[in-house]
Amino acid sequence: MKTVNGEEVTAVKQLVTLLSNNTGGWELQIARGGRILSLQIGG
Amino acid sequence: MVPKSQAALKQSYAPVVKKAVPAVVNVYVSRRVSQRVSPFMNDPFFQRFFRDFGMPRERVQNSLGSGVIVGDEGIVVTNNHVIEGSGEAEITVALSDGREFPAEIILKDDRTDLAVLRLDAKGEKFRSVAFADSDSLQVGDIVLAIGDPFGVGQTVTSGIVSALARTQVGISDYQFFIQTDAAINPGNSGGALIDMDGHLVGINTAIFSKSGGSHGIGFAIPSNMVRLVVKAALEGGTVRRPWLGASLQPVTSQLADTLGLKSPRGALVNEINAAGPGAKAGLQVGDVVLSVDGMAVKDPQALQYRLVTKGIGGTATLGVMRDGRAQDVTLKLVPAAEVPPRNEKLLEGRTPLTGAKVANLSPAVAEELDLANEGPGVVVMDVTRGTVAARVACGRAIS
Numbered sequence: 001m002k003t004v005n006g007e008e009v010t011a012v013k014q015l016v017t018l019l020s021n022n023t024g025g026w027e028l029q030i031a032r033g034g035r036i037l038s039l040q041i042g043g
Numbered sequence: 044m045v046p047k048s049q050a051a052l053k054q055s056y057a058p059v060v061k062k063a064v065p066a067v068v069n070v071y072v073s074r075r076v077s078q079r080v081s082p083f084m085n086d087p088f089f090q091r092f093f094r095d096f097g098m099p100r101e102r103v104q105n106s107l108g109s110g111v112i113v114g115d116e117g118i119v120v121t122n123n124h125v126i127e128g129s130g131e132a133e134i135t136v137a138l139s140d141g142r143e144f145p146a147e148i149i150l151k152d153d154r155t156d157l158a159v160l161r162l163d164a165k166g167e168k169f170r171s172v173a174f175a176d177s178d179s180l181q182v183g184d185i186v187l188a189i190g191d192p193f194g195v196g197q198t199v200t201s202g203i204v205s206a207l208a209r210t211q212v213g214i215s216d217y218q219f220f221i222q223t224d225a226a227i228n229p230g231n232s233g234g235a236l237i238d239m240d241g242h243l244v245g246i247n248t249a250i251f252s253k254s255g256g257s258h259g260i261g262f263a264i265p266s267n268m269v270r271l272v273v274k275a276a277l278e279g280g281t282v283r284r285p286w287l288g289a290s291l292q293p294v295t296s297q298l299a300d301t302l303g304l305k306s307p308r309g310a311l312v313n314e315i316n317a318a319g320p321g322a323k324a325g326l327q328v329g330d331v332v333l334s335v336d337g338m339a340v341k342d343p344q345a346l347q348y349r350l351v352t353k354g355i356g357g358t359a360t361l362g363v364m365r366d367g368r369a370q371d372v373t374l375k376l377v378p379a380a381e382v383p384p385r386n387e388k389l390l391e392g393r394t395p396l397t398g399a400k401v402a403n404l405s406p407a408v409a410e411e412l413d414l415a416n417e418g419p420g421v422v423v424m425d426v427t428r429g430t431v432a433a434r435v436a437c438g439r440a441i442s
Contacts (some may be wrong), residue, residue: 001401001421010419012386012403019394021047041395 002029002036056187060199061242064110065170065232067189067197068122069137070146070160074104074128100112104128109190109234110136111243112162112171113273117144120273121233123151124249126158136162138169139197149277154413155217157249159276171252172235175242177265179206180221188225188247188261200226202259210344212249212262219258219348220262221245227261233388236263243269249375266353275352285350285359286379286406289327290415291343294331302331303367309333310343314415316406324374327365334362350376372402380408387424390432398430 001009002017005027019026025042046052059378108125110116114139119136126134134146146160162169169227171291184204192198202225209220223236227247235246245263252258275282291310326332334340335349336359353359353376361372385402402408404420412422426433 001396001423009421012385012388012401012421015396015401015421016390019390019396020196020392028395039395 002031004028049271056199056201059187059237059239059241060189063172063187063189063235063237063243063286064139064173064197064199065238067139068106068110068112069191069194069197070110070119070125070233071135071137072106072108072128073108073135073181074132075101075103075131076128086186096113098254098260099254099354106231107191107194108228108232109247110229111233111235111272112114112169112244112248113174113269114277115168116271117164117167118149118167118171118277119146119157119160119162120246120269121160122246123153123158125233126160127151130421134160136160145403150281152272152275152282154201155272155282155427157246157264157269157272159273162209172237172241172243173236174266174270175240175244175331177221177244177267180207180238180244180265185239186221186223186244187224187237188223188231188234190227190228190247192228192410194230196217198231200259202226202294205260208345208348209262210339210348212251217268217348217351218344219265220248220267221265223263224259225261226257227413228257229255238371242266242304245269268348271352271354283355283378284372285353285355285376286319287321287346287374288316288379288406288409289321289326291332291346292312293342302364304331304364306371308339308341309364310340310346318380324361324372326361326372326374328363330372331364332361333364333369335359338393350368350374379410381405381407394431396423396432398427399432400425402429 009015028039030037110119110121113120135143136146137143144162144164146162149161150159182204188200202223202282206222208316209222210218212218212220227250231247234247235243236247238244243266246269247263249262251260272282289312292313294307294309294311296307312328312330315328332340332346338345355376357376359374361374363370363372382405383403387402389400390396401421402424404422
C-alpha cells in the first residue's frame with residue numbers, strides 16, 4: 001500500500017487506523033510492478 | 044578415432060546407469076480439487092460475477108514426475124512444480140524395482156523449484172545417489188538423464204553439458220541452469236542428470252521446446268543448489284539465503300565501456316541499503332561485482348546463485364571493480380533482517396481491503412517476495428478469493 005486518503009502507509013497498525021478513520025470513502029494508491037494504481041472507493 | 048579392440052568397440056554407459064538407476068523414482072501426485080460448477084461458467088462475461096457461486100464438485104487430478112533418492116532413509120528430491128497445486132495431495136513414489144511408498148512433503152521451495160519428500164517406509168534403507176560438485180562440470184562433459192518421460196517407464200538418455208550458468212531461462216528465481224542435449228521430455232521433471240561417476244550433477248527441470256517434446260535443449264538445476272535445499276529440509280527449516288542488501292543490474296556493452304571493463308560482465312550495484320551487509324562490507328553504488336570467492340559472476344543472477352549456494356554463516360570475498368580498479372570486499376553471509384516484525388494481519392470490517400492479508404515490509408519479506416523495495420511500508424501477502432480486496436487489490440502491492 002502506498003497511501004490511504006493521501007497519507008503514506010508505513011505500518012500495518014497505521015493502515016488499520018487509516019482504513020477505519022474514513023468519513024466519506026477511500027482514496028487508495030497501490031504500487032504494483034513498478035506502477036502506481038489510484039483507486040477511489042465510496043464517498 | 045577408430046576403436047582398436049573389440050572391448051573398445053563395445054563401449055557402454057551400463058555400469059554408470061546400474062549405479063544410479065535404483066535411486067531414480069517416479070513421483071505420482073493425486074489431488075482432490077473442488078471446482079464450482081455454474082451454468083454461467085462458459086460465458087466470459089458472467090464468469091466475472093458468478094465464479095464464486097454454483098455447486099462445488101470434487102474431482103481427482105493426477106500428475107506424474109520423476110525424483111531422486113538422495114538419502115538412504117528415503118529422502119527424495121524432485122521439482123516443486125511436480126508436487127505443487129491446490130487441494131490436498133496424496134504422493135506416491137514408485138521405485139525402479141516396482142515397489143511403491145507413500146511420501147510426505149518436508150520442504151517446498153518455489154524460488155528454486157525444488158521440493159524434498161520423505162518416504163513412509165518404516166526403517167527401510169534405499170539406494171541413493173551421491174551429489175557431485177556441479178562447479179567442477181565443464182561444457183562437453185558427458186551426462187545421462189534418467190526419468191520417466193510421458194509415463195512410459197524409466198528411461199535413460201545421453202548427451203553432453205551444452206552450456207553452464209544459463210541465467211535467462213525465466214522459470215525460477217535462482218537461475219543458473221546446466222544446459223544439456225540429453226533428451227528431456229514431460230515426465231522427466233525432477234529426475235536425475237548424472238555424470239560418468241554415477242553422481243548427481245543436476246535435477247532435470249525444464250526444456251526449451253516449441254512442440255512440447257525434446258529439441259535437445261534441456262535445463263537442470265545444479266547439484267550444489269539441490270544439496271543446499273536438501274540440507275535445509277533435513278534441518279527442519281526453510282531455505283535461508285544470504286542477503287546482500289543491494290539492488291543490481293546487468294552490465295551492458297555501453298555500460299562496460301563507461302565502467303572501463305573489457306567486456307560486458309558482472310553485477311552493477313545501483314542502489315544499496317545502508318543497513319544491509321553489502322553496505323557494511325564497504326560495497327558502494329557504482330561497484331561492479333565480478334566474482335564471489337574467485338568464481339566469475341557474469342550477471343546479477345549469477346551473483347545471487349553464488350551467494351545462495353554459499354549458505355548462511357561465515358563470509359564470502361566479492362571481487363569488485365571500482366573506478367577502474369579491482370578490489371576485494373568481505374561480505375558477511377547473514378539472512379535478511381526481519382525488522383520491523385512482519386505483524387501479519389487479515390483485514391476485516393467494512394473497508395475496501397477486507398480479505399487482504401497484509402504485513403510490514405522488511406528486508407526479509409522483500410527477499411521472500413522478490414521485491415526491490417525493502418521498506419518501510421505495508422505489503423499485501425495474500426488475498427482471500429471472493430472478498431472486496433480481491434476485486435480492489437488482487438495481487439501483491441507494496442509501499
